[in-house]
Every structure is written in structure tokens, then in C-alpha cells.
Amino acid sequence: MDKTIKLFYENVLETRFTATVLSCERDKAGYKVVLDRTLFYPEGGGQPADKGSLDDAAVNDAREKDGLIYHYTDRPFEPGQTVSGQVDWERRAAFMRNHTGEHIVSGILSSRFGLSNVGFHMGAGFTTIDTSAPISKEDLKTVELIANKAVRDNIGVLTEFPDGDGLRTMDFRSKLPENALIGGEIRVVTVPGYDACACCGLHYFTTGAVGIIKLVDSQKYKAGTRIYMLCGEDALKDYAAKNEAVYGISVLLSAQPDKVFPAVQALIAEKSSLEQRIIGYKNRLFASAAEAVPEGSPYYCHFEEGLSPDDMKRLATLIAERAGIAAVFSGTEGMYKYALYSKNGVSDAASALNAAFNGKGGMREALAQGAVIGTESAIKAFFVKGFVN
Numbered sequence: 001m002d003k004t005i006k007l008f009y010e011n012v013l014e015t016r017f018t019a020t021v022l023s024c025e026r027d028k029a030g031y032k033v034v035l036d037r038t039l040f041y042p043e044g045g046g047q048p049a050d051k052g053s054l055d056d057a058a059v060n061d062a063r064e065k066d067g068l069i070y071h072y073t074d075r076p077f078e079p080g081q082t083v084s085g086q087v088d089w090e091r092r093a094a095f096m097r098n099h100t101g102e103h104i105v106s107g108i109l110s111s112r113f114g115l116s117n118v119g120f121h122m123g124a125g126f127t128t129i130d131t132s133a134p135i136s137k138e139d140l141k142t143v144e145l146i147a148n149k150a151v152r153d154n155i156g157v158l159t160e161f162p163d164g165d166g167l168r169t170m171d172f173r174s175k176l177p178e179n180a181l182i183g184g185e186i187r188v189v190t191v192p193g194y195d196a197c198a199c200c201g202l203h204y205f206t207t208g209a210v211g212i213i214k215l216v217d218s219q220k221y222k223a224g225t226r227i228y229m230l231c232g233e234d235a236l237k238d239y240a241a242k243n244e245a246v247y248g249i250s251v252l253l254s255a256q257p258d259k260v261f262p263a264v265q266a267l268i269a270e271k272s273s274l275e276q277r278i279i280g281y282k283n284r285l286f287a288s289a290a291e292a293v294p295e296g297s298p299y300y301c302h303f304e305e306g307l308s309p310d311d312m313k314r315l316a317t318l319i320a321e322r323a324g325i326a327a328v329f330s331g332t333e334g335m336y337k338y339a340l341y342s343k344n345g346v347s348d349a350a351s352a353l354n355a356a357f358n359g360k361g362g363m364r365e366a367l368a369q370g371a372v373i374g375t376e377s378a379i380k381a382f383f384v385k386g387f388v389n
């Protein structure tokens with residue numbers, strides 16, 4: 001079979017084409033179809049595959065092997081058949097914007113900071129660029145400013161196949177050779193003044209088409225930094241979502257939008273101080289509740305609203321210093337969580353309690369914790385009947 005003609009290199013803005021089916025085979029998820037020519041870009045050079053349709057069939061993926069491009073479809077075709085193809089332009093355009101933006105950013109990282117792009121991925125929410133050595137968040141702000149100037153200047157992006165002399169004299173960044181060779185030739189994509197890079201992907205003709213270049217986040221990754229980038233509409237959507245969040249927080253906290261960060265920090269500090277005060281109050285409450293227990297009681301039931309399982313355990317442990325079995329209940333009338341504590345073990349008491357009140361829970365030696373269904377008076381009566389008599 002002849003190699004598939006790559007129409008996407010002839011005009012990256014074209015989305016519709018007709019072609020002849022050369023072969024169609026069953027595949028795990030559907031069918032894989034080879035055409036004589038195609039606008040579907042197959043995954044490569046960090047750029048994900050195009051999606052779209054061939055007649056009524058969905059094209060979910062496209063891969064290249066030995067010069068043939070395989071379209072993964074959900075319906076079969078007959079060899080010799082003529083088909084109409086349609087590429088999902090929104091998806092492709094977003095990749096082209098991000099890919100062109102990636103060249104600009106990688107060129108700046110290389111020329112101004114001496115960093116190589118050692119990993120590039122698109123298609124999982126963010127575009128990521130991994131650098132060969134670390135770069136600070138402060139320096140990334142500089143990269144972002146320069147990159148957006150390149151967009152505003154609306155520079156023409158050049159694609160060339162330099163010959164032997166050209167290749168020797170040209171200074172360009174290089175990705176893996178297999179990602180830059182097209183028909184055995186090296187394809188160099190140049191953004192004059194910013195970048196030249198061997199690449200097989202699809203790019204816009206001018207930098208202005210990229211729109212905003214936003215370096216959203218960065219983190220340490222392997223020997224360098226992973227940069228999270230959004231371009232054009234993706235960046236605008238991200239801005240809109242964050243704007244909404246910040247203005248929402250601003251209203252809630254009565255703080256200016258650019259002051260929400262210190263306002264949230266103050267709120268967290270206040271919460272932490274309140275938690276400390278609550279712990280102090282609880283300690284005093286638990287100590288006085290335990291002091292009210294007559295020394296040497298065979299059992300003691302205590303009901304208190306709003307206790308956490310940990311609070312209940314602590315209070316039961318304190319009460320058990322004065323009573324044989326300490327039972328602490330917390331909840332609403334009819335449905336209580338409980339903690340039973342006794343130095344002599346609580347398995348009999350917990351089993352009897354669960355059996356009487358449709359309860360369930362776990363126990364570990366001196367402590368049992370669980371939940372029961374019953375009223376306060378019925379539970380108290382159970383303890384009188386079960387433990388005093």
C-alpha cells in the first residue's frame with residue numbers, strides 16, 4: 001500500500017476532505033481504516049490525534065505506522081469506497097494554539113534561561129512542558145511576559161525543510177528525530193526572534209492566533225520543573241472560572257478580590273484559635289462531668305450533644321476512673337452514638353446494649369464504640385435493669 005498523503009501539512013486550517021478507502025480491518029474497539037489521503041493528524045510530536053468523522057462513522061483516534069495512517073472508527077468501510085472526512089476543528093484548533101504556544105515558551109526557556117524542553121504533553125486539561133533543570137516561579141513570570149509579547153507582535157510562523165547546507169548552518173532546537181522527519185526530511189518550525197525547532201506537529205501561521213499564553217502552575221519534576229500552560233480559549237476559560245471563584249470568596253469574606261489570600265489566611269488562623277478554645281472548654285466540661293460521677297458506681301450513663309467519637313472515648317475514659325462501666329451517648333433522641341469503657345472489658349455490656357437497641361459497633365478490649373436506636377429514658381432504664389439488678 002502507498003503511504004497515506006498527509007493533507008494536514010498542505011493546509012492546517014482545512015477540516016473537510018474526500019478520500020478513497022484502501023483497507024479496513026476489525027480492531028479491538030471497532031475498525032481501523034486506511035485512506036489514500038487524510039486531514040486526520042495522527043498522534044505524534046507531543047500532539048494528540050485528531051478526532052472527527054468519516055461519513056457516518058466516528059473517528060476516535062488516528063495513528064501512523066510505516067507511513068500509513070490508521071483511522072479508528074466505530075463502523076466498517078469497503079475498500080475502494082469514497083468517503084467524506086470531517087475533523088473536529090475545536091479540538092484541533094486548541095492543540096494548534098497550545099502547540100504553537102509551546103514552541104514560543106520552549107524557545108524563550110532555551111535562549112534566555114539555557115533550559116531544554118525534555119518532555120511535552122497536550123490533551124489532559126493542561127499542556128505540560130518539562131525542563132532539563134529547575135526554573136523559579138519568578139523567572140517563569142518573565143517567560144510569560146516575553147511569550148505574550150511574541151503573541152501581540154503577531155509574527156509569522158515559518159515551516160521549512162532545510163537542505164544539507166541549511167541544516168549545517170541553521171541553529172534549531174531538536175526534538176526526537178523521528179518526531180521531526182517527514183518523508184526523510186527534517187521539518188523546522190521557526191518563530192522568528194523566539195524559536196526554531198525541528199517538529200512534525202501542526203501550528204498556526206501567526207503567533208497572534210495563539211491568544212493568551214498563561215503559565216498556570218509549576219512544580220519540581222525529575223531534574224527540572226514541570227510547567228502547566230494554557231493557551232487562547234483554554235486560558236480564557238480558566239481565567240473566567242478563577243475570576244468567579246475569587247469574586248465569590250471576596251463577597252463571602254468582604255475582602256477586595258486581590259486581598260482574598262491574606263483574608264483566607266486570617267480565617268484559617270481564627271479557626272485554629274477557636275479550635276484550641278473549644279478543646280479547652282471540652283476539657284473543663286469533661287472534667288466536671290467526670291467529677292459528678294459518684295465514686296465506686298457500678299455503671300454511669302452520660303448523655304451530651306455534639307460529641308465526636310474521639311470526645312466520647314475521652315469522656316468515657318475519665319468517667320471510668322470513678323465507675324465500673326462508663327457509657328457516653330451523643331446524638332439526637334432516638335439515634336445515639338455511644339462509647340462504653342471499662343478497665344475490666346466491655347464485650348458483654350456492648351453485646352447486650354446492641355441486642356437491646358438494634359445497635360452495631362466495634363470493640364477493642366476496654367472500649368466499645370457504635371450506634372444504637374432508642375430514647376434516652378429507655379437506654380437509662382436498660383442500664384438500671386441490666387447492671388444494678
Ligand SMILES: [Zn+2]
Binds near residue numbers: 099103189199200203
Ligand atoms: Zn511543534
